[in-house]
Amino acid sequence: MVREEATVTVTGPQGARELRISSPGRVLWPKPGLSKLDLARYIVDVGDPFLAANGGRPVTLQRFPDNVDGEQFFSKNPPKGAPDFVRSVVVVYPSGRSHPQLVIDEVAAAVWAVQMNTVVFHPWASRAGNPDNPDQLRIDLDPQPGTGFAEAATAAVELxxxxxxAGLTAFIKTSGSRGLHVFAPIEATREFLAVRHAVIAAARELERRMPEKVTTAWWKEERGTRVFVDFNQANRDRTMAGAYSPRALPNATVSCPIGWEELDGANPDDFTVITVPERLKSTGDPWAGMHSSAGTIDALLEWWERDLAAGLGELPFPPDFPKMPGEPLRVQPSRARSKG
Incomplete structure (x- = not known):
């Protein structure tokens, strides 16, 4: 039996590379009928902006052996059989363990990841050369039931x-679903915990200004019909879909950078594997030059200290994290009350 395969040519710093794509006709997104080969070609088409946003960072791969409705798993260690132009970097996880993670240095490495059944790319907020210190402050605006993209957009403008x-320049992208991701370039001089505290300080300030519309409540039962400011996405080893990364959602939506002037009236369903390449040709990359100048989180950390003095302490960490200093009990409030 002859195995079906195709070849994709990818240009890069070392010249053109020929990448083999096995099972090129396997449909990844059944609804629009997009295949593995379509995804590989998409990565080539958006290559430069994709690399600018996600390259040079430790990256976790979300892989789908069949299609986006089927089995999936996350690869933190680089898949076996990586070509010699694909490298890795050792990172430290919250548990204290160290492991290598893939680093994408050229578009061909991302296409190879597609060959390994990757659909979603999740880059760290830090760079491979300095993995302990983020150079991006990231805030995830997550609409809760009863809210949607419009409510997230309103919160994003105030954020x-x-x-x-606080002296930071904000950039925005769709999550690929109903939410929005707000990024700000920062100097890579502070560790993840400090950046998390800066994010919490910004989130609390936003909550003070929009108490009926946004919340920092970690427990879902306390959020109500508000947009949740997910501060825990700022933790070490917590990632979100990268800019221009496809999402494993029915319409093959993309987590797409947009200009602030585009936010009013934007529809996240309009940014897909099909539409984004042409959008880049016509409008360019709204995140071009993001890291040409970086701010500091000094002002936000002053806000954090101010809030500590006012009695606002640490917030809960994800359940797989070790217990952290000053962290409140990891008990759902309704359960805590029932036991009290």
Whole structure:
């Protein structure tokens, strides 16, 4: 039996590379009928902006052996059989364990990851050369039941003002679903915990300004119909879909950078594997030059200390993290009350 395969040519710093794509006709997104080969070609088409956003960072791969409706798993260690132009970097996880993670240095490495059944790319907020110190402050605006993209957009506009007051320049992208991701370039001089505290400080300030519309409540039962500011996405080894990464959602949506002037009236369903390449040709990359100048989190950490003095302490960490200093009990509030 002859195995079906195709070849994709990818240009890069060392010249053109020929990448083999096995099972090129396997449909990854049944609804629009997009195949593994379509995904590989998409990565080539958006290669430069994709690499600018996600390259040079430890990256976790979300892989689908069949299609996006089927089995999936996350690869933190680089898949076996990596070509010699694909490298890795050792990172430290919250448990204290160390492991290598893939680093994408050229578009061909991302296409090879597609060959290994990757659909979603999850880059760290830090770079491979300095993995302990993020150079991006990231805030995930997550609409809760009863809210949606419009409510996240309203919160994002106010969050932009909050970050500007702290001396930071905000950039925005769709999550690929109903939410929004707000990024700000920062100097890579502080460790993840400090950046998490800066994010919490910004989130609390946003919550003070929009108490009926946003929340920092970790427990779902306390969030109500508000947009959750997910501060825990700022933790070490916590990632979100990278800019221009496809999502494993029915319409093959993409986590797409947009300009702030585009936010009003934007529809996340419009940014897909099919539409984003042409969008880049016509409008360019809204995140081009993001890291041309970086701010500091000094002002946000002053806000954090101010809030500590006012009695606002540490917030819960994800359940797989070790118990952290000052962290409240990891008990759902309703359960804590029932035991009290």
């Amino acid at each position: 932009r003002s909050v970050l500007a007051e």
